[in-house]
Amino acid sequence: MTGGRVAILTTNHFHPAGDRVIYGGAEKYGVELSRLLLSLGFEVSWWQIGDGWQKEILPGVIVRTLPAAEAPFHTIPQLNQAFHERAVDHDYFIYFVTFLAYPQAMEASISISHGVYWDYPGFDATLNTEADRAEWRRRLGIALSGPIRVVSVDTATINWVAATFPGLVSRFEYIPNFVDxxxxxxxxxxxxxxxxxxxxxxxxxxxxxxxxxxxxxxxxxxxxxxxxxxxxxxxxxxxxxxxxxxxxxxxxxxxxxxxxxxxxxxxxxxxxxxxxxxxxxxxxxxxxxxxxxxxxxxxxxxxxxxxxxxxxxxxxxxxxxxxxxxxxxxxxxxxxxxxxxxxxxxxxxxxxxxxxxxxxxxxxxxxxxxxxx
Amino acid sequence: MRISILMPNLLLPNGESPVIGGLERYAWQLISLMRELGYEVDVHQFAGTDWHRQISGIDVYGYGMASWSETAALEAMHQNTGAVLYLSIMQAPLRYKPRSVIVSHGVWWDDPASSGDYVQRSLEVCRQALTEAGHVVSCDYSFLNVVRSFYPALADRVTVIPNFVDLAQFYPSHAQGNPLRVLYPRRLERCRGADMFVQMARTLVQRGYDHLNFEMAVDRNHPDRNEALVEVTRDLEAVLAVRTYPFEAMGDVYRSAQIVVFPSLCSxxxxxxxxxxxxCGCAVVATDVGGLTNIIINGYNGILVPPRLHELTRAVEYLVCHPHDRALLGERAQATARAFDVQAWKRRWSEVILTVYGSV
Incomplete structure (x- = not known):
């Protein structure tokens, strides 16, 4: 299989000012995924929040930026919208974090869940009322429904989805993280x-x-x-x-x-x-x-x-x-x-x-x- | 000191014979542990009429009120008991006794056919159980993680004690099967995926694997379901058998199989x-549902697949065609199963019981 341009949307591969790689598991994941796509003959580009800089993270793999100011209910609809306008010349799409596929998802797309991130007491405090929590959950449900496949690094996320939006799990694929x-x-x-x-x-x-x-x-x-x-x-x-x-x-x-x-x-x-x-x-x-x-x-x-x-x-x-x-x-x-x-x-x-x-x-x-x- | 176990059914509602299933085996294991620790134990359960039985030296009380209101039956149980342990999270509305233990056997509302209302109601049932009782013992990390994702502050009330296996009854044999046997060892409940197993068997037969032998070792709780299963598998009768066994025979049943399949959809x-x-050293194919993912590491001690027919079939086919990997997964399954030795389960449970109910 060869050919095709893949656009990957993420929040922060680099710090939004573009000056420091945030070392962490997700970033390592991004690099390996890019390598794999290149080896399969795809062109790869990354898109993230930022103020207009560009950076090459692997030969030929450029991180570009999109403007986004607000993150209501733990989603970033502005980033999603900007991505859908700017990356329209690509063939395939990956939402590197599940909630980035809210409110719309490109047709041939995959999203990735890196795990449940809403299970600490402080998260609840960011959504003050039951109505806010319902709205957040509604948005996450929409984000999870858009892409053709959701790759999950663990089964805890899949089990949560099964216990929250029964029936939605059919699009999930469990691929645990790796070690070299x-x-x-x-x-x-x-x-x-x-x-x-x-x-x-x-x-x-x-x-x-x-x-x-x-x-x-x-x-x-x-x-x-x-x-x-x-x-x-x-x-x-x-x-x-x-x-x-x-x-x-x-x-x-x-x-x-x-x-x-x-x-x-x-x-x-x-x-x-x-x-x-x-x-x-x-x-x-x-x-x-x-x-x-x-x-x-x-x-x-x-x-x-x-x-x-x-x-x-x-x-x-x-x-x-x-x-x-x-x-x-x-x-x-x-x-x-x-x-x-x-x-x-x-x-x-x-x-x-x-x-x-x-x-x-x-x-x-x-x-x-x-x-x- | 006496601890009363409250549960839906240790015996059938008429009190005549035992229910066959994991919950009941769990109950007996816990009863025997509590007696070893020196507690007196009795059991209170739902029933069609009021009755009292003695079984293996244990008093079992059936509450006929359950035939019209489980809440009323539970209230009556509360009035007749002191310290209690709930063997499962109760679906009926009730106030749990404070300073009690509730056992969770995993998420039960994750059926793809569940309505949004049912999901909300189930979560509320969990919230209430966690709030009112002092302790919830969960058999898997999956339930705990779901609870933490909804009620982070309540997660600390959960203790995980993974389920157990009696290594004296379940041990490997070295017999190589010819023909190769693929086993489904579960009850005939929709959520256990029996129909997916049948379809998988049919597909493999159609693909020309004529050295395979399929067995479905099912329960006797619903004879009509067993008859229906025999009927719909008539086309496979030369290679697929539907049988029932007493629990004591199950060690030999596993040892006679090389591949064992757990095609659960949910719960x-x-x-x-x-x-x-x-x-027993079998190569296991299981779905990535609930707590199964806490005992199987895909590609190490078994194969995990999503609950979809195509992928289940492919995994079983892989094991059929790769005897070396089949043996390796089986060996490692047997090695990992030792970590679930019933003795370790008893040690963990003893700590919980002594902490909550105090010494005898």
């Missing part, structure tokens, strides 16, 4: 002194990712187990948060805070014994979790969103309620039980192969070939 | 039958 197993295998582990146990939290410093619970658990355990290192690797959304975190580690021996480019995060994960993914909400089939699994870490993950698609409690990781209490108990269990740690890590490595990048590409190829014809 | 938790098939 070969790249993980080829990565040299970072150094580690003998006898040390390394615990890594490889996420952004945000409430929904469970940073507060993790900090508290490290505070308790770093005093109790001098042989354990706690590494927090990820940026905060504001400078203040990052400064606070640095100040905190300076007061707690055995704790470390820094951030690294993605390939170096892998090095640390390869050297780690335990990785912690304690998300409280807004979680899909986390790339960070998959990378930690491929690196052979014993993973402690919360039962939120898509993590229950990756981890079977007691087989290839531990699943917990994201509370300080459960984090402490599970961390202590793994710190004390080397045999269990090794068992879980080994099974996690094996399981990760089912999410290898080529498998993901094969699944996506099927969807693309059924819709872009 | 699915961490299916006991799926865990049992896995523990």
């Amino acid at each position: 197993v070969a790249a993980v295998d080829a990565t040299e582990p970072a150094g580690k002194a003998p006898g040390r146990i390394r615990v890594v939290y490889p996420r952004r410093l945000t409430t929904v990712r469970g940073i507060n619970e993790m900090v508290r658990a490290a505070e308790v355990l770093s005093g109790r187990y001098p042989e354990v290192e706690f590494h927090f690797i990820g940026r905060g959304h504001q400078d203040e948060v990052e400064k606070d975190m640095m100040a905190w580690v300076s007061r707690h021996p055995g704790t470390y805070y820094y951030w690294l480019p993605p390939e170096d995060v892998l090095r640390v994960l390869k050297s780690a014994d335990i990785a912690v993914i304690p998300s409280k909400a807004a979680e899909g089939t986390s790339l960070a979790c998959l990378e930690a699994m491929a690196a052979g870490c014993a993973v402690i993950a919360s039962w939120v969103g898509g993590l229950g698609n990756l981890i079977i409690d007691g087989y290839n990781g531990l699943i917990i309620k994201p509370t300080v209490h459960d984090l402490l108990a599970s961390l202590e269990r793994l710190i004390r039980d080397e045999e269990l740690r090794v068992f879980l890590g080994r099974n996690a490595r094996e399981t990760a192969k089912a999410f290898d990048l080529p498998v993901w590409e094969q699944r996506w190829r099927k969807v693309i070939q059924s819709v872009f014809v | 699915e938790g961490t299916s006991l039958a799926c865990l049992e098939a896995m523990a």
Whole structure:
């Protein structure tokens, strides 16, 4: 199959001012999807919110911008409208986030759900009345009905849709996230002194990712187990948060805070014994979790969103309620039980192969070939 | 101390014979655990008339009021009991007793044919259950995630305890089947996708797979449905058998099959039958519905497909044609099933029971 121009609409591949790539799972996803489309012979362009700049993210793949000011009810109808006017010379369309297909969807189009993002208490507060919540849900229902296929990275979203708009699930396709197993295998582990146990939290410093619970658990355990290192690797959304975190580690021996480019995060994960993914909400089939699994870490993950698609409690990781209490108990269990740690890590490595990048590409190829014809 | 279990039906409404199904097995497993912990246990259920039975040393009380009002029956149960445990979320309007436990067996209203009103009503039933009872034990993460997406502040009342399998009864055999057997081990309820299984079998036969043998191991709750099924599969009678078995025979039934299919359309938790098939080392094809996605990792320990005939057929056909992958998925299914050992389930449940009801 060759030919055809694909336009992908997203919110922010770059920061709206165009100056900084936001490292995160969704961005990595976008790059791999572009590569796959190129390999199938499509031309690819990206469209996002911004004030007129252009950027090339892969050879020949340009990110263009569209104006959009308002986001009523967690949708961006202005962006949708501008996209429909400007990208009209394209053949096929991908809405990189589901709600971007509101209120209209191009004919040969696919949308992507990266997971449920409305399951934290703060979200409810953004929609103050029952009428507002109904309007938001109505708009999301319209967005989900437009594209021919909705690719979902986890089954939590599909289950939510089935329990909210019964019948709509028939257009859903579950394609879990990927990990590049070969790249993980080829990565040299970072150094580690003998006898040390390394615990890594490889996420952004945000409430929904469970940073507060993790900090508290490290505070308790770093005093109790001098042989354990706690590494927090990820940026905060504001400078203040990052400064606070640095100040905190300076007061707690055995704790470390820094951030690294993605390939170096892998090095640390390869050297780690335990990785912690304690998300409280807004979680899909986390790339960070998959990378930690491929690196052979014993993973402690919360039962939120898509993590229950990756981890079977007691087989290839531990699943917990994201509370300080459960984090402490599970961390202590793994710190004390080397045999269990090794068992879980080994099974996690094996399981990760089912999410290898080529498998993901094969699944996506099927969807693309059924819709872009 | 006595704990009363409130549930729709442990015995049939006339009190004469046990209902056959996962809910009832769940009840017996929980009853035996509570007795091990030293509690006295009795069961209160809906019925056609008032009756009292003793079964395996347990008092079972049937409430005839349920024949015209389940709410009234539940109110009567409340009046006759102290500490209670609700074995499922009740559909009838009621006030749950505070400091009680409710068991959720998964999202039940996700039928594609559900009306918007039914969805709203079901969500309201969940909200009320979460608000009034102290604890909800869910058998899967799927229900919890749906609850959190609607009522984020209530999600903390949910504890997930995935379902169990008894590894002493369900273990693998090494027999290689010839002909290859494809098994459907579920009740004949519309949501379980029996018709999709039949159509899948018909398609594979038409494609010329003449070394396949299909078996539908179904329940005996509705003999008329079984007869109807035999009737509509008359054209396949040489290769497809409809049978019923006592539960004790199910280990051998799984061990006689190489491929086991769970074609559910909706209303699915961490299916006991799926865990049992896995523990027997069968290669499993399941739909990506509800809690099935919390036990099957697609391509690792089974195959997950959307609940659509075409994709179900393709997955089964793949396993028929790839004996090596079939064996590998079966081996890993068996390895993962060990994480669902009934002993682990009992440990988790003991914590909940002791926390909520206090020591004996």
